[in-house]
Amino acid sequence: MASRLNPYLSFDGDARQALEFYKEVFGGTLSLNTFGELGGQSGGADADKIMHGMLETTSGFTLMGADTPPGMEFKAGSNFAVSVSGDDDAELRGYWEKLSADGNVSVPLEKQMWGDVFGMCTDKFGVPWMVDIGEPQS
Numbered sequence: 001m002a003s004r005l006n007p008y009l010s011f012d013g014d015a016r017q018a019l020e021f022y023k024e025v026f027g028g029t030l031s032l033n034t035f036g037e038l039g040g041q042s043g044g045a046d047a048d049k050i051m052h053g054m055l056e057t058t059s060g061f062t063l064m065g066a067d068t069p070p071g072m073e074f075k076a077g078s079n080f081a082v083s084v085s086g087d088d089d090a091e092l093r094g095y096w097e098k099l100s101a102d103g104n105v106s107v108p109l110e111k112q113m114w115g116d117v118f119g120m121c122t123d124k125f126g127v128p129w130m131v132d133i134g135e136p137q138s
Contacts, residue, residue, distance in 0.1 A: 003086030003095075008130055009065040010079040015050035019065055028057030035069075038114050046070050052114075081120070081128035087136040089117075096131045099123050109133075 011018055016032060023030045031054050036047030049067040056062050064083055068074040084095055096109050100121040109119030109131060117133040 003084060003088055003091055004062060005082065005084050006062040006064060008081045008083040009063070010068050010074065010081070011050075011065060012074040012076075012079075013049060013067055015053055015065050015067040019050070019053040019055060019063075022055055022063055026055065026057045026059070026061055026063070028055050028059075028061070030055045033114075035067075044070075078128075081130050083130040083132065085130075085132040085134065087134045089133050092131055092133045096121070099129045099131070 009015075009018070019030055019032065032050055033052045034048050035044075035051045038051050046067070050065070051069075052064070052066050054062065054064045068079075084092060086092060093109070096119055100109075100119070100123070102124040103121050105119065105121045107118065107120035109117060112118045115135070118131065120128070120130050122128045
């Protein structure tokens with residue numbers, strides 16, 4: 001899979017409704033994973049909130065989003081990030097190194113509970129980035 005660049009939106013508890021709305025607007029295939037399904041907050045008050053959602057359309061659009069994780073503050077107006085994802089480890093690590101240099105790393109680039117290598121940083125210009133390295137697809 002080639003690397004892709006797309007927006008990642010954060011929501012204050014209504015990610016499911018928002019992503020379902022975007023599916024109505026753009027069409028396509030929507031996948032949703034909850035905090036409970038992916039090992040975080042299982043059984044807790046946030047178990048049904050969206051940890052990761054992805055809408056892929058026939059027009060080639062990809063829109064990702066999630067509810068703000070427990071313990072993190074939701075800030076309207078700054079509730080986006082740019083996501084770079086794919087399975088080319090060297091390419092994506094190269095992007096990470098450059099984006100995080102002189103910036104602020106909020107989640108180190110490392111293996112996560114869902115199996116991918118993932119990290120979050122804000123670059124030196126204040127733009128938030130998410131880098132996700134998946135396993136190569138056969």
